Amino acid sequence: IKLHSLCAMQLISQKQRKQRLQKRNEKIRELFSELTNKYPQWRIDAVIEEVAGRVFLSPRTVEAILSYEGVYAES
Numbered sequence: 001i002k003l004h005s006l007c008a009m010q011l012i013s014q015k016q017r018k019q020r021l022q023k024r025n026e027k028i029r030e031l032f033s034e035l036t037n038k039y040p041q042w043r044i045d046a047v048i049e050e051v052a053g054r055v056f057l058s059p060r061t062v063e064a065i066l067s068y069e070g071v072y073a074e075s
Contacts (some may be wrong), residue, residue, distance in 0.1 A: 004058070007049060022074065023037060023056075025065045025072060025074075027055075027066065028055055028057075028062060028065050028066070029056070031051050031054065032047060032048070032051050032062075032066055035047045035050055035051065045059070046073055048062050
């Protein structure tokens with residue numbers, strides 16, 4: 001019985017983690033959109049750098065999230 005409960009808790013925590021990451025990625029995309037609208041004169045890489053600095057991720061990770069690449073693709 002305890003093993004079943006542990007497995008159920010792990011499944012719930014995995015689902016919650018996935019939901020948190022999806023929400024984080026959504027917020028990153030919103031921030032990128034806000035900054036590109038606010039600073040249309042900025043190059044895309046400058047906006048990505050700004051977003052990365054604000055959310056404490058690497059610019060490459062932000063770029064992957066924005067492009068829905070690999071593990072950042074929404075399923």
